[in-house]
Amino acid sequence: MKKKNEAPRKLHSGHFAFMRALVQGLDENASWNRYLHLEGEYTDLRTVRRTIASIRDQFAAAARRENKPGTARLILMDAERFKAAPALPSLAEFAAANGLEEFSEEEQLEAYQDAYPSGKRGAGQGGGEGEGQGANKRSQRPSRRARVVERQLEALRWLQGLVAQDPKPSDSVSAWLNPSMAKRLERAGLTTLSVLVERINGVGARWWALVPGVGEGKAARMVEWLQANEALLGLKVGRHVAQPRMKLASATLEAVVPAATAIRPYEKFVLPAELDGRAGRFRARPENCLLAAGNDHEAIGAWLSSKAAGAKGNPSATQRAYRKEAERLLLWAVLERKKALSSLTLEDATAYRDFLADPPAAWCGPRHHQRWSPLWRPLEGPLHGVTLRHSLTVVRSLFAFLMRQGYLMGNPFVAVALPVQPLRPLGSSRTLTFAQWDHIDALLEKYGETEADRRLRRGMRWLYATGLRLAEITSVKCEDLTPVEYRADGTMATDWLLAVIGKGNRSREVPVPAKLVEELGDELARHGFDRQVGAVSNRGVHVMSRFDDELKRPAPWSASGLYQGIKAFLAQAAGGLDAADASQLKKASTHWLRHSHGSHALQGREGRAPVPLQIVQNNLGHASVGTTSLYLTTERDERLKAMRGFWKVPPLPE
Known part of the structure; x- marks a missing residue:
């Protein structure tokens, strides 16, 4: 029975084809699989019976709406209730059964017609043409079941033309x-x-x-x-x-997605000729321009190319971040403002800031949709505070570049007020506690043993142990690891250094515990590679590889794949924790592991001495030690203690 407010099912040609097959006595299983397999498996007999009943009810309702109550009753009628006419014997079979083999065919036929006055002779009968035609005429009247079937088929044809959609x-x-x-x-x-x-x-x-x-x-x-x-x-x-x-x-x-003048990634966005910037209102004199770019799209490309190049032509993390901001502005200028990027005024720049703070829903979508997908969108949602400030700062940088190169005469974003930069300790609200990390690490220890499970465990432990950025951990390879022997606590120890090219194209070496490298060696050996991570045959294999037996060389795990895998694991790890801890883990991401590395290393914990500030600075790849010191709470406490004396606050009781 249809529930209240439930949308009515629509009838298509498959429904009618299936019912015609049933009416004619064809195999129900085969007919279901041919015409209605979308409804479910034929083995689910309750679904089959319910669907057949629903189709018949809809057919009958349609007939009643057309004031055809008789047709409605006919549709609901089961033709099987009427017995089919019995199969009659051939003339030869009749003669043999009745001892008439020695009689003439004319005498056999006369006896046959006496036995079956309205019957139709079976195959293989002889006799004159006139006599045969007479017998056939008497037997042409179909059975009642056949008449019902024929009328039902006619009704279905009529209904299909009427209601099929x-x-x-x-x-x-x-x-x-x-x-x-x-x-x-x-x-x-x-x-x-x-x-x-x-x-x-x-x-x-x-x-x-x-x-x-x-x-x-x-x-x-x-x-x-x-x-x-x-x-x-x-x-x-x-x-x-x-x-x-x-x-x-x-x-x-x-x-999958063609290039168009619509919400598209930068590389697929087609500028309309009248808004491509060739005749932009604020274009500088072409003879003074240092760029070969002829339009705004090409000018953005030149700006992106000036940033650090990624490996094998792939965009670097910096280029991806800057491209995101430039494409947002370009899309908005053309699609929303109906202007070329090189024609934007201060009023336009202010309107763009307001747009980022409250974008339409059509511009927003989850970040995990990749650029090839039709679900990709340039924004996840409104930008506020730090994220809005960053976006406007990058756009301001784009226009400054275009001015320096003689492409534009001015920068409308210079005069746009930026959101206030909040003062907060780095990662203060995005750091796991020691207890939360211990809980996560214990779950990782008991995690599954599929290749994907081990890869996730490898990713989380490497991120926490090294403090690398997401783009850094997914780009390093086996040849970037170097074993180092050194004296520790009076004995010789062996650990590893990982060569990393980080933000600003700066290189550094980050310590990696031997245990993690040994686990990577085990994974390599498991998939047919040399267990010695630094072996020549392992060159080109990423530390975060997806080991697929069908591939001769494993493909690297993408940054988005690692991000999504860790987000899913952390959300699962939140189960069973109190509300505060669960909320933290559900919000946590890969960058939280980087913040946790810095904070935990600087704080130290029972049985482990704090790591010197300069070492943590190197691990995190900070250009300034001042940035790393924001992970410390001790420096803050010392400042407050000093001020108590200035304020003449009485000492606290022992």
């Missing part, structure tokens, strides 16, 4: 899909067919993993149905959905 992008999923499946999709925010297709294309083969209650089999049936109705929907499920993302070529992913 084609799916539309705006239709709710509950209008076309199995009710229980539709409810699960709706709970995951997939309310319409267009939203469903966008999610499938945006995530790829495992789109269903984030929809509780929908497994791979149900997901495959949905995709098959959507693909079968692509022409009607005008929505196409991309080819990339058919394969796991790790097996897809980069060109396949890049082709």
Whole structure:
């Protein structure tokens, strides 16, 4: 029974094809799998019976709406209740059964017609043409069951022309899909067919993993149905959905979203000719410009190229961060302000600041959607405080560069007031306590033993032990590790130094405990590589590699993949903790492990001496020791103690 406020199911050609098959007595299992497998497995007989009953009820309701009560009753009628006409013997079989073999065929036929006055002779009968035609005429009247079947088929043809519908992008999923499946999709925010297709294309083969209650089999049936109705929907499920993302070529992913003048990443954003900046209001004289850039898009490209280059042509962390801010501004200028970037005024710059503080929902989306995905958006949500200040500072830097190169005459963002820079200890609200880290480390010790489990454990422990940034830990390779023997506590010890190229293209060496390097060696050996991490054959293998048996050389774990994996683990680790600790772990991310490294190392703990400030500064890659000292609370306490004397505060009682 349909519940109140529940969207009515719509009838499509598959429903009618299935019912025609049933009416004609075809195999129900095969017919279900051919026409209605989207509804669920045929082995779930309750679903099959419920679906058949629902289809019949809808057919009958449609007939009643057309003032055809007789047709409604006919649709609900089960033709099986009427017995089919019995199969009659052939003339030869009749003659043999009745001892008439020696009689003439004319005499046999006369006896046959006396026995079956209205029957139709079986195959292989002889006799004159006229006599045969007479017998056939008497036997042409179909059985009652056959007449019911024929009338039902006629009714179905009439109904199909009347009520069968084609799916539309705006239709709710509950209008076309199995009710229980539709409810699960709706709970995951997939309310319409267009939203469903966008999610499938945006995530790829495992789109269903984030929809509780929908497994791979149900997901495959949905995709098959959507693909079968692509022409009607005008929505196409991309080819990339058919394969796991790790097996897809980069060109396949890049082709998912075409370049356009719409919300697109910088590399796919097409500037309209009238807003490309060639005739920008504040363009400087071309003969004085030091850039070969002809438009605003190319000018941004020149600015990004001036930053530190990433390995093998990939953008560096700095370039990615700056690109994000530049593309936001470029998209906003063209799509929202309807201006070229090189025509922006102070009023435009102020409006952009307000836009970042309150962007439309269409501009926002989760950060884990990659740039190839149609779900990618330039913002996660409103920017405030530090993040807004950073964004405007980067944009100000872009315009300053374009002015220095003679591309622009002015910088409208110079006069825009920046949010006040808050004074707070570095990582003060984004640091794990010792107890929280001990809880996490204990869970890691008992974590699973799949390759993905071990990789996650490796990532978290390396981040905490070294204090590296996310982009740094995902870029280092086996050849960046060097063993070092040294004297510690009167004996010789061996640990490792990791060569890192960090922020500002500055290089440093970070200590790594031997235990972590030994575990990496075990993982290498497990997948057929040399156990000695520094072996020549291991050159090019990333410390954070995804060891896939199908690949000759393991691919590096992406920064976003590591980030998402650790976020998911920390959210899971929050279970069973008190509300305050659970809240902290749910908010924590990879950068919290870096902050925790700095804070824990400087504080020291029972049985472990504090690490000197300059060593922690090197580990974290801070240009100034003053930045690292913000992790310390001791310096703050000493200042307060000194001021108590100035304030003439009485000493505290012992």
